[in-house]
Amino acid sequence: MSPQQKALILLEKQGNFKVGSRSIPTPGTGQLLVKVYSAALNPVDYKIQVDGIFVTHYPAVLGVDIAGIVEELGEGVENFREGDKVLAHGNFYMIDQGAFQQYTLAVATFTAKIPSSQSFDSAATVPLGVDTAVAGLYGKHLGAGITPPWAKIVNDHEPKKPIVILGGSSSVGSYTIQLARLSGFYPIITTASPSNEDLVKDYGATHFFDRHLSASQLMVAINKVTDSPIRIVYDAISLPETQSVGWGLLAQNGILVLTLPALVKEDEGKGRKAVHTIGSPHLPHNNQELFRSSWGMIEKWLLEGIIQPNNREILPNGLEGIIGGLERMRMEQVSGTKLVAHPQETK
Structure with missing residues (x-):
């Protein structure tokens, strides 16, 4: 036996x-x-x-x-x-x-x-938190498709680009904040409960807003932080109400990354896209080469404090x-x- x-x-x-x-x-x-x-x-x-x-x-x-x-x-x-x-x-x-x-x-x-x-x-x-953040930010088909930081030299002279992360105190949200920092985004804007403001700032968020703000209130607040268009919104919660908020923040030709199936639809001709990312490296249709590369970095990230559990x-x-x-x-x-x-x- x-x-x-x-x-x-x-x-x-x-x-x-x-x-x-x-x-x-x-x-x-x-x-x-x-x-x-x-x-x-x-x-x-x-x-x-x-x-x-x-x-x-x-x-x-x-x-x-x-x-x-x-x-x-x-x-x-x-x-x-x-x-x-x-x-x-x-x-x-x-x-x-x-x-x-x-x-x-x-x-x-x-x-x-x-x-x-x-x-x-x-x-x-x-594992799952980092992999879902990796897939959503760097995945070609199920993500925003930006170049991973381990595959390029970050140029200090590149113009900084903003990112909005809804649900920054969640596991996926926290790792997305940390990878966004590693990728050179600025400002890194996130939402969470007020009790988690210090937590998300410790992860690397530069600006915090209460998750209970309406889409219009959040847009007004973000416009005071940056006048650059929001091309990437990562919705780590992806409930109907957060998807609606994220969709409303998104600039023309922007990408809304979701952890659940998309409920929003383009009806204004802005060319925006919503993608349902999947953080499993085991699925054959997912980008396994991307995950192989990122898993090669995890020990280093933890050792050097780049990723905070x-x-x-x-x-x-x-x-x-x-x-x-x-x-x-x-x-x-x-x-x-x-x-x-x-x-x-x-x-």
Whole structure:
């Protein structure tokens, strides 16, 4: 009998979560077996359970934000060794690659070493947030398509361009702010709750506005900050009301980057475009070369403090605590903080 582990299992579509046992998987070519010490939660996790979206095969193990220790190497893996502390972007489409279990398989290409300055908990807040920011800013088809900062030398003489990021205190919003700073945008304008003003400014936002401002109020406020046209709005929330605000801010031929499907439509002949970005490096139609390049930078970014992980709250009771954490997220009871579970503490 194969060695067993504990996992948080979604037994059926729109069903209930249950902590159960399943076999510890064996890494294949290009994969690592990771003992998961920290797994972060994301809104997509409760949306899969409640709405029955994305996942088609059950039972399933959800979660994509992984931090832990390499236990075993698959064939062809050269840049890691057993005992390395790593973070990785999991894959809820494959039960052996979900984060909400004690051992998971990680694709080496989308894995990075954790610098000694970072904990498992801090590292676990990075993968999906950074990948969604990367896809939305730099993706050619599912993003704004700007040149990544690691692929060019930032010229101090280039004219500074503004960017607006709606929902800057969210995980995706926070990493988008940080990458916008790295890409040389100015001003970096963001919205959030007033209680998160200091947080988003710590991430690199140059100007903060209350997320409750109407589109017209926000436009007036932004016009006092910059007279340059807003060509990129990244809506990290992407609810109907925020999409409407972002669309209203956008200049002619601008791009509204969304994390959910677009609900806005062009009816004024301005040539504006709304794109639904997807932060998964595992999907074949997504720009996997872009993700390979960005994952090659993550250890350096963390080591040098270029990327600052999210604030976090540790959930009790190991995998069992994820259930209540997802419910809190669904009820909008979490703000400016990433929830993190410790699978090894499951009783």
